Amino acid sequence: MRTSRKAEQLLKQMACIERMERGKLCRMTGRPHYNLQVWRNGKNEVRYVRQEEVQALQEAIDGYNRFMTLTQQYADLIIAKTRQIHKKRFAAPKTPK
Numbered sequence: 001m002r003t004s005r006k007a008e009q010l011l012k013q014m015a016c017i018e019r020m021e022r023g024k025l026c027r028m029t030g031r032p033h034y035n036l037q038v039w040r041n042g043k044n045e046v047r048y049v050r051q052e053e054v055q056a057l058q059e060a061i062d063g064y065n066r067f068m069t070l071t072q073q074y075a076d077l078i079i080a081k082t083r084q085i086h087k088k089r090f091a092a093p094k095t096p097k
Contacts, residue, residue, distance in 0.1 A: 004081070010074045017067050021060035025049065 003011075023038035034049040036057065049057055 004077065007074060007077050010070050010077070014067055014070050014074070017063045019056075019060040020064035020067055021057060022064055023061060025054065025058055025061060 021036070022040075023036045025034055025036055027034050028048075032051050034051070034054050034057075036047045036049050038045045038047075
C-alpha cells in the first residue's frame, strides 16, 4: 500500500517536532512557580517548574499536542485507505445477466 502525498506530509511534519512533553502546566497560587501535572501509571505526578523554565516547557507541551493531532490525522488517512482497499477486495462479485 503506497502512502499518499498527504500522509507523507504529515509524517514529515511529525519528524520536524524536536521537543515534546506530556502534561499540563499550571501556575501555583501565590507563588512564582508552576507545576507540571502528568497522568502516569494510574497516578497524577506533579513536578515543580521554575519560572525561567516555563516557556521551553510550554513549547515542548505544544509540540506533544501537535504531534498527537498529526498522528490522529495520519491514522484517519490510513484507516480510510484501508477501508477502500477492503471494500474493493471483499465486494460481492457481480453476477452476469
